[in-house]
Amino acid sequence: MPALPSTPRLPASVSLGDGGYAFAHDPALPVGPEPVAWLPELSPGTLLLDEAPRGFEHVSLDPSQLGTIIADRADDEGREVIVVDDSGELHIRLRSENAAQRPMILLPADLASFDLRLAVASRFMRRLGGQTIGLLPQALRLTMQRKRRLVELLHAFDVHDLGGGPRDVADLILHSAQARLPSVEWKDSHARRAANRLIHDSIALVNRGYLKLLRGG
Template identity: 55%
Template sequence: MRDDGGCVFAYDPNIPTTHSSVLWRPEVFPGVLLLTEAPSAFATAPFSAAAIGPVFDERADADGREIVIRDSSGELHISLRHAEAERHPAIILPLDDMMELRLDVAASLVRRLCRKDVDLLPARLRLTPLQKARLIQLLHTFDILRDGGGRRDIAKEILNSEQARLPSVEWKDSAARRKATRLVQDATALVERGYLKLLRGD
């Protein structure tokens, strides 16, 4: 919350833009797996990120350390929330509305640790090539809007449509204008917290 020192953003704005990987808050992205220290009675093996896959990035702060592992199936974020989490690890599984997805992610981690060939992330958290292309299109659309452009500019630069050059009367009823209008609506919704649905696999 704004009034108690919390962060209202899904991604911490205090992280420099030069940071090489986006570190999402675990409460909004089930692809962040939380590790803490296991109860002393459990005989657990030490956690090794290298046993899961290539370590792409890592960062330490007051909340602990986060390791980003990346392969062709996506990025898995391991958030170590205790000083002994690596030596004596246990998985935290919040019982929220993303519990099933979190459980799938945890199961993938366990299978990787058992040297099984499985994807890092469940299918719901992975973007298809078509989804990636659409998201790039929407972000490009938003950039045009932010820079003062309009639907004609979007039709020209995003849709590569010759209809962008039509006179006003014809442009008003053109297919390109309707498509540009839809892009504007979807791009605005995406930037205004719509991206959270992607993080949740919706």
């Protein structure tokens, strides 16, 4: 079994001027417990609010009434509040100073995500009206089974990225005794097929496949 390198290989920085592309999350920022703020155009789970025109009846928004606030930050695009309940995280993007006092929901005419955005907006309004309902529709919720699968995929990618092969993934991720079979038996083993599938799916996930999760895929 090949030994894994002791330290990971860090990718070189890529600038937009050198032919790179914009990431959904800035890869130069450290990963920590702070929840990620996704680009609203990529995430139907981000509710866009602006100030409603004068003359409309309105209900002031207090995000703490929707659930537990786990992040509240401002940038050049406005303010983003992340609220969590049993259904998951709702990202609320307030695009103007008075959006919380006179909220108006923005629904971009994006055919690929319109139904999900409408479902999120509908649940938001029903919660404002006092109904007990999850903030996120079922398609945007991460079940424990899906979370475990994602953790496996990320671990498998790390092993692969450090030079490991299917045997290493079968041993370290799947904890399969078949990883120690002789070559002939290993070639036709279930663990080898499962490990190869994990590696294949993990590469697809890291190479922008994770964006499908934001869209309920």
